[in-house]
Amino acid sequence: MLQKGKSEEPVEKLEFLDNTLDKRLNGVEGQDFHIKCVAKGGQPPPFLSIKIRNEVVKQGNQSVELTIKPISRDLDNALVECIANDSYLNISLSTKAYIYLSLKPLAPVFDRDPVILKETEQLEISCKTTGSRPAALFNWFMEGKNITSYSTQKFTYESTTDMYTTNSVLRYTVVKQNNGQLITCRASNEANPIGISASQPIQVQFAPKIYVNNMTFNYLDNSRVISCNASGNPSNYTYYQWKHTSSNGKLIREMKGKQTGKLVLPLYHIDHSYQDNGIYVCKAGNGIQDKEGIIEQTGYGFVTINAKPVFMPNIKGINKSTTHSKVGRTVELTVKVYSIPKYDSITWYRGINKELQIIHSQKYSLSETSAIVKGFFHDTEVDLDGFIMTLKINNLTTDDFTTYSLQLENNYGSPAEYVVTLELSGNSDLNINQDSSIPVVVGSSIGGLALVLVGAVIIIAIRKTGCKLEKIPDSKTKAESDIHFYQNQE
Incomplete structure (x- = not known):
């Protein structure tokens, strides 16, 4: 063994900069993470090595610095060791710490997919995210409109992982105009202030609105067709008998139309074609009740027959x-x-x-x-x-x-x-x-x-x-x- 000279000094202290009292090296998932180990004293300058999970990742004299760009969540809780080793001085010092990250919430998951409900029902749906530190908060949106005020949130701490699970429940009254719109839950915390979202369209089933086109015919026309247009969800309709009434609502006759919603007016002698003037009422349904509990919906249009007096x-x-x-x-x-x-x-x-x-x-x-x-x-x-x-x-x-x-x-x-x-x-x-x-x-x-x-x-x-x-x-x-x-x- 060599004898120490007057210029030779031992390492006084070996430490990580910015570590906490409980030996944590704090960072944020997805951001740049810096590790710096410094040896105080020591002559000649000691040779330092940084190990992560027993693997040497960086070396240098007197001090060594490592930047991970960016740091991923799989390095959370990883053991970091800094070793000062000088064969000339025949010394070996080390210090240890572990990586502690603020973790982003993982992708939210809905409890139901697809989301199908009737217009007369209240939407109740939950969204859950795990793996966050600190706990994540949820925001809810319907086609861009913030509806978070209609939701509640519950936080659960997992001691084995030192992470949080957040579950949020939304209770919201939908209308038929919401059919096909995207419902979105977005989880965020300090590690991910922008947040991570999950979205899916909702299907609102509603009774159809019935429209009958106003039509004008000439008394000589050989083809006279009236169309009944239904707009609902689902779009499978049952069409019932048409009703022909006078302008003041008196029933004149009932007529059978086609299951396509078309009614073909029968041909009579042209001198009697004026008798087809009046209101034509169409009735149809798709099996969904409206807010009054009615399945069969009605609409009407006016038919005008231009004929001689x-x-x-x-x-x-x-x-x-x-x-x-x-x-x-x-x-x-x-x-x-x-x-x-x-x-x-x-x-x-x-x-x-x-x-x-x-x-x-x-x-x-x-x-x-x-x-x-x-x-x-x-x-x-x-x-x-x-x-x-x-x-x-x-x-x-x-x-x-x-x-x-x-x-x-x-x-x-x-x-x-x-x-x-x-x-x-x-x-x-x-x-x-x-x-x-x-x-x-x-x-x-x-x-x-x-x-x-x-x-x-x-x-x-x-x-x-x-x-x-x-x-x-x-x-x-x-x-x-x-x-x-x-x-x-x-």
Whole structure:
């Protein structure tokens, strides 16, 4: 053995920098980890080695430093030894510590996958993470919306591993709009402040919403199909019988559609196609109850058939009637009409062969009124939004007892025509054959005779040209304010 010289000194102390009293070398998983061992004293400088789990990983004189970039969790609790060895001085010193890491939470795991529930149920789902130090905290999200306030958390310490398990339970009320959205649980702690997440879509089952497309057809169309569109989850639907109702909801008929949600309207004679107007109600279900506990859901749409005007009630296509009155009286000939679209041409005629087109005058008043008219749709009596056409004839004479015809047009098909026969009933109130609207003037002077002649000329002119009348509605009577007078164009 060599003798120590005056310049030779033993190592006074060997230590790890930044270690704790309990011999821990603290670090954070996933970050750079530094180990430095320093020998105090010693001449010549001692040769140092760092071992991790008995494997030499770094060497140097007097001090040695090791950086692990980054450190993984498998080195947690690993034994680290620093050895000072100098064969010249024949000494061997060592010190030990162990690595102690803040550990990230491991990937969260849901307790159920997939997540399927009904809209009327509350979502209850848990998420668990293990292997964290310190304990992890959970945050919950629904399609990016933070819903953590609806959750609870429980922490469990595992003494054998010195790690934590966190279990979080979410209780949340979902709606159908949440169907297909991602639910996310995210665990984080100081080792991983950003956190680690798990996500999965949720399936919310809900009763379907029913939509029926509004449709417009021409009375000549050979194909008329109405579509019922259901939107629910699951998307397997059962379609029930359709219902055809009037605009005020009266049931007209029930019809069987296809299991694709289509209803094909049967073809009838084109003169009866207007009877398909109305509301069509579709009923369907997917086995899921709505919030009121109803499985069969309904929706409706409007069907419009553009056809020529129809006179009501349309019984076996007989568009005619008979009215009785007496000479000298005033009579009103009324006709009830259903027209979609509304007629744009109204013409009254007098005579079997329509010899005279009637215009508004002192003799004749023509008006139309919006009204509810009764009709028959597929053998069911219904109330319809229609019109009442009125021809008022003043001061009847024997010549007025004849046939009157009403023609309406709306650019669909040939003009619709209704015939009213005015017949004389019993004895007339006035035993005269002349039109009582012409006043009888009696006078003895020449001036009086001239006045009579002038008056007669004026009356004849009025009867030939007609006179436009305007009715001032009475604000107290709603029915009268709905009456419209019109002047026919020759």
